[in-house]
Amino acid sequence: MSLADGVAGVLWFGITLYAVFGGADFGAGVWNLLAGGSERGAAPRELIDDTIGPVWEANHTWLIFDLVILWTAFPIAFSSVMTTLFIPLSIAALGIVLRGSGFAFGKMVSALPARRLLGVIFAISSVLTPFFMGTVVGAIVSGRVPVGNEGGDPITSWLNPTSILIGVLFVLTSAYLAAVWLVTDARREDKPELERYFTIRAVATASVAGAIAGVGLFVLHDEAPYVYDGLTSDALPLVLFSVACGLGVIVGLLRGVRRGTRVLASAAVVAVVWGWGLAQYPYLLPEKLDIAAAAASDASLTALVVVSAIALVVIGPSLLFLYTLSQRSLLEE
Amino acid sequence: MADLAPLLAASDLIWARTQMAFTLGSHIVLACIGVAFPAMMMIANYRGLKKDDPVALTLAQRWSKVTAVTFAVGAVTGTLLSFEIGLLWPGLMSRFGEVFGIPFAIEGIFFFTEAIFIAIYIYGWERLSPWVHFWSGVPIVIAGIGGALAVVTANAWMNTPRGFSMGPDGKVTDVKPLEAILNPASFYEVPHMILAAYMVTGFLVASVYAVGMLRGRRDRYHRLGFLIPFTVAAIATPVQIFVGDVAAREIARDQPVKFAAIEYVQKTSTNVPEHIGGILVDGKVKYAISLPGMNSFLVGWSTDTKVIGLDSVPPSERPPANTLLHLAFGAMVMIGFALLALALWLAVAWWRRRDIPRTPWFLRAASVAGIASVVALECGWIVTEVGRQPWVVYRLLRTEDAVTTAGGVEVTFAVIVGLYLVLGIATVQLLRWMARRWRSEDDVDVPYSPRAKPRDAAPAGTP
DSSP: OOHHHHHHHHHHHHHHHIIIIIHHHHHHHHHHHTTOSTTTTHHHHHHHHHHHTTTHHHHHHHHHHHHHHHHHHOHHHHHHHHHHTHHHHHHHHHHHHHHHHHHHHHHHHTTSTTHHHHHHHHHHHHHHHHHHHHHHHHHHHTTOOOSSSSOSOTTTTTSSHHHHHHHHHHHHHHHHHHHHHHHHHHHHTTOHHHHHHHHHHHHHHHHHHHHHHHHHHHHHHHHOHHHHHHHTTTTHHHHHHHHHHHHHHHHHHHTTOOTTHHHHHHHHHHHHHHHHHHHHTTEEETTTEEHHHHOOOHHHHHHHHHHHHHHHHHHHHHHHHHHHHHHHHHHHO | OGGGHHHHHHHHHHHHHHHHHHHHHHHHHHHHHHHHHHHHHHHHHHHHHHTTOHHHHHHHHHHHHHHHHHHHHHHHHHHHHHHHHHHHOHHHHHHHHHHHHHHHHHHHHHHHHHHHHHHHHHHHHHHSOHHHHHHHHHHHHHHHHHHHHHHHHHHHHHHSOOSOEEOTTSOEESOOHHHHHTOTTHHHHHHHHHHHHHHHHHHHHHHHHHHHHHTTOOSHHHHHHHHHHHHHHHHHHHHHHHHHHHHHHHHHHHSHHHHHHHTTOOSOBSSOOEEESOEEETTEEESOEEETTHHHHHHHSSTTOOBOOGGGSOGGGSOSOHHHHHHHHHHHHHHHHHHHHHHHHHHHHHHHHSSOOSSHHHHHHHHHHHHHHHHHHHHHHHHHHHTTTTEEETTTEEHHHHSOSSOOHHHHHHHHHHHHHHHHHHHHHHHHHHHHHHHTTOOOOOTTSSSOOOTTTSOTTOO
């Protein structure tokens, strides 16, 4: 394994964390959107607000981390993606601005007459952002991003069956993660009706996501043969593991077992992210740009590894401290 | 659609530059508050604990909530910037991303740390013992300064790029990250920016309490709320003027074309006059107060000092909007000295009577000092960015060669302007709403805070 492979691993680690924590956060926004009218939706919304409060920034900082690693370690890949996928990435970025504003102003907004409208805007951005990020991944795996600043097709690169498939899967996965998260929170806050509410939704989204992913394999077979081959050979164990975790969550939820469902649900997402990585290894842009060709000089990569190690040492314990503090306060109240 | 593409691409440069300027110019104000406000909050916290001063503690607690709001908004505008740097300038990132990406990675650590500890600090008001809570706030201050340091070295690198070699094909080789970070401009840009952050935040926060005092709220809460940030900013001001003066001389050496444009130096020569004000018409300075030989003197302490002029490079390598540059620089310097005068005013009054000057004119001046320091900040930003044009990486990469070929930037620009206007208004409204609630002795909930606890909603007898 080369140094560049190692940094690609660090990048994937960051992507994984963003997929799990950022995903759960967007998913919470999805449920906020679907919670219904202000009276009917009040209880689930309150639970959602409680759970995403303190860690929002931490969740989304992984995205900045990923972008910085990508542009420093693999500048060509970064600029190629940014050029061809200008439109979906711009929409995703705007979605993040809206989503973040919702977080910043949420507590004030609840006192405004226009809160319904604003709530809907913030919630819609929780759907748009993962969807368009999914279309970006779809464009990459289906080989629609050429190398360099000339750019691929500005529209069809991300408006195609693979992109739409992965976009939809991203939204569903986010919603699924959030629902599993919220089931546990509802139990801890001793709200059985909300526990049931989110159990139904978790199982439903898991089933739909599973079904769509199954059908999606045919789309990948046609449009992204390289990744399809990887997913059905080297990465197959990870895919099967993900399916097993997903089924485990469904069984656990239906039987009322709460312990471990969060871990299993996250593991299912982690396995898919790494399955994708393994399936397109050694390429960053399948069959167009591999890790070695895209990699920055060793000095830059070494510096990134050092910085990442420092980040781990500094941020790890701090995050742990924050999570402990926030969980303890939830318990106290 | 296809035949429209070249037409759109041609206009991309101007829109991309405008969008970058607009989003950075907005973010920089929030970033300053994020860098410097925690320090003032910690001073209030320290005073509150050390002298058992409940008013200072109330200030610290409220300021921590304001910090949370501005930090959350700043995180949003900052995230957009990390997208934009790739979306708008892929040519910059593909060629130099590996060199100047490292400081951004370092900045990422500081940002993350700051976000986490802001949350811990806000949580900690009710859940940690007073001194443990105080120490949980210290990392916020350090991370703020560290983050500013890292990100400004990246900007300094664009002005004085170092730490790599260029192959014959223009490809970057032999990267030395530490040399890139420690480029010459870092040594004056970093302190200049951090001091600016402390000045802007200090004068801005103080101006809020100055307005309050002018409206008759002359209690101890307002006095302390005014004095802590104002004193910090007042101490930073003379240091800033010194650093700025050093920086100008360094720029004359490192980035002579930028300096020539700032100072209207048309031809390389000695005994160059210093123009105060004035506009440039067809290469001639008009309506300026010109001090003979002064510019040469300021650059090298002698009127015989040779100052490099704009004629040292072909017109295609000179910055645009020369009048704007010169006036922006002049405005920044003038505001700097006006703020120094204001700081001295307080210093003299304090030395004589241990009190804020009695005349309302002092408070009136202090209440515009906040806005004035923001204007100075933006002027300085214009000087360094527009002054580097037409280069995005000085003398290595032209901005027009770095811009995206995607087309359609005018659309994203229009959307972002609309969005930021709403965001700006909402931020100000939110802060005013918080202030109103506080005046009626009501507490407020902010981002990062544990959960909604409106006093009026809690039923009587709740533990």
